[in-house]
Amino acid sequence: xxxxxxxxxxxxxGSALTIPQVxxxxxLIEQIGFDGIWFGDSIGRxxxxxxxxxxxxxxxxxxxxxxxxxxxxxxxxxxxxVELAKRLFTIxxxxxxxxxxxxxxxxxxxxxxxxxxxxEDRFRRLATALPxxxxxxxxxxxxxxxxxxxxNTRNGPRIMLGAWESGPWVTRAxxxxxxxxxxxxxxxxxxxxxxxxxxxxxxxxAMVATVEVNLKAPHKPLDPEERFSLQCDAAEAADxxxxxxxxxxxxxxxxxxxxxxxxxxxxxxVAIRGLVKTSNQA
Numbered sequence: 240x241x242x243x244x245x246x247x248x249x250x251x252x253g254s255a256l257t258i259p260q261v262x263x264x265x266x267l268i269e270q271i272g273f274d275g276i277w278f279g280d281s282i283g284r285x286x287x288x289x290x291x292x293x294x295x296x297x298x299x300x301x302x303x304x305x306x307x308x309x310x311x312x313x314x315x316x317x318x319x320x321v322e323l324a325k326r327l328f329t330i331x332x333x334x335x336x337x338x339x340x341x342x343x344x345x346x347x348x349x350x351x352x353x354x355x356x357x358x359e360d361r362f363r364r365l366a367t368a369l370p371x372x373x374x375x376x377x378x379x380x381x382x383x384x385x386x387x388x389x390x391n392t393r394n395g396p397r398i399m400l401g402a403w404e405s406g407p408w409v410t411r412a413x414x415x416x417x418x419x420x421x422x423x424x425x426x427x428x429x430x431x432x433x434x435x436x437x438x439x440x441x442x443x444x445a446m447v448a449t450v451e452v453n454l455k456a457p458h459k460p461l462d463p464e465e466r467f468s469l470q471c472d473a474a475e476a477a478d479x480x481x482x483x484x485x486x487x488x489x490x491x492x493x494x495x496x497x498x499x500x501x502x503x504x505x506x507x508x509v510a511i512r513g514l515v516k517t518s519n520q521a
Contacts, residue, residue, distance in 0.1 A: 240484045242515050243275030244268050245494040248288050253503040262302025269306040271512050277311040277492035283353025293326050300334040307337050311448035312401030312491045314345030316364035317354050324375035328388040331396035341420045343401030402435025413442030423450035428463040432489045446490035477514045
């Protein structure tokens with residue numbers, strides 16, 4: 240199983256991180272051995288700093304050499320598809336193909352209210368935008384628009400669809416795109432049902448994104464009907480990752496909301512990265 244980690248949003252004193260600091264943190268995550276750096280998308284839902292996802296990831300890419308970077312999940316309906324396609328093929332080129340676009344409809348009304356986009360229209364907007372984005376990133380002309388991506392960036396970036404475990408989008412992720420990003424905000428039982436639907440439809444790569452991690456939390460056995468997380472002791476967390484691998488997931492993207500380098504230290508990251516080795520030996 241591949242294990243990804245999120246980035247901090249700020250310094251311990253609450254001030255903004257600088258470019259060298261973001262690069263250094265990304266480099267540390269790569270050196271410890273994580274397989275990916277994943278960053279979510281938030282505009283109006285919270286009152287604490289949330290950086291621009293693609294800008295943060297571009298800086299992270301500049302500080303690393305081989306680690307995959309990606310969005311988990313970028314809310315497509317909040318952007319114009321042509322503008323978004325330009326940003327996606329740009330970071331695809333800058334990273335030398337290391338970028339994976341996790342794209343979805345979004346599920347938080349506050350983000351839609353912030354940019355005056357009708358929340359109820361999100362799935363229609365996603366369905367309309369995705370083909371436009373793919374065609375533009377592949378060098379095609381759409382409605383008289385051509386972004387003329389560099390030859391070595393055409394047919395990219397990889398697109399994984401972020402979707403809840405039920406409904407048609409999981410099947411579309413399997414049949415039409417490069418993978419599925421399940422939400423870490425759902426239950427283990429729902430993840431079991433979703434991965435079966437995805438694999439039955441021929442899906443290849445499956446990831447559980449935005450899984451909260453805190454190995455200093457007390458021991459708590461997994462309840463399949465409660466929200467899935469790794470907020471538990473290390474042995475239990477390793478077992479939970481092992482169970483995700485057993486049912487068929489390939490990647491897990493971990494987050495610690497509003498963390499800094501002071502409360503998620505290098506030693507903490509090493510311990511988290513070691514969970515996969517422990518689970519594989521179980």
